[in-house]
Amino acid sequence: MTTAFIASASIDRPATDVWARLTDWPAATAWMPGVQSIRVDGQRLIFRSRGRDRAGRVETVEPGRTVIVHSSQGGVTAAYTYTCTPDGARTTVTLTADCRAGGIWRPFGGLLRAAIRRADGGQVNALKRVIEGAAQ
Secondary structure (H helix, E strand, O other), rough: OOOEEEEEEEEOOOOHHHHHHHOOHHHHHOOOOOEEEEEEEOOOEEEEOOEEEEEEEEEEEEEEEEEEEEEOOOOEEEEEEEEEEEOEEEEEEEEEEEEOHHHHHHHHHHHHHHHHHHHHOOOOHHHHHHHHHOOO
């Protein structure tokens, strides 16, 4: 995989609170731009975006700490790795988005990564606003 972007935000909440909000997938539309709805079917997430359904798979690497959402469509595979790092009453959330383009999409890999960066690069800051704004 090739990294599209890495983004971090320090959230003024304990890691357990941040993890609970991060992994509340149906409510993630509040901080995932362009996503109208998310349905959960076991480990599968069905995202409704731009009038189409897209599927992803949730893989928890370390509960309370790291979760990866994988998706694949055509020759394009993406992995979004969310990591929560506790720091006392605060938590740093880091999102690493990787994208690999194969087959006929290979020549467009750079463009796809740039599009992902534009579309999703602000996710962790949006998550921060949602979480910190919820308690006010």
